[in-house]
Amino acid sequence: MTPAPPSSTKQPVAAPLKLDRLRAQWPLLLCLAFFVAGMAVTAAAHWRRGAVLMGAGLGLAGVLRLFLPPRLAGLLVVRRRWFDVLVGIVGGTTMCVLAILVPPLER
Structure with missing residues (x-):
């Protein structure tokens, strides 16, 4: 008798952990951390x-x-890259400049 050929079925690949997916998004998380920190500082008057x-x-x-x-x-x-860069840099710069240039309210 001849041995049976090896099974050609593929082994299921384990899905990556959710933590690995989250770790892969570090650029977005870093930018969101700045934004959330800014909101917290704004809420503190x-x-x-x-x-x-x-x-x-x-x-x-x-x-x-x-x-x-x-x-x-x-x-x-x-x-596209040029659009993302343009919106990010110009929008961020504009927001910072306007925040600095707006005169304070006189009481």
Whole structure:
């Protein structure tokens, strides 16, 4: 008798852990951390500092999108690279400049 040929069925591949998927999104999480920190500072009655932090998070997203390849940029990849970079850097810079230039209310 001849032995039976080896089974050609493939072994199921284990799905990556949720933590690994989350770790792969570090650029987005870093930018969101800046934004959330800015919101917390704004809620603590320091709107100017909070707005600068939020603008810095948006600018950081643009810079990361500029330098990271698409496979590492994760969910920062929304449109074409030039558009993502333009929106991130110009939007972040505008937000920071406006937060600094708005005159304080006189009491």
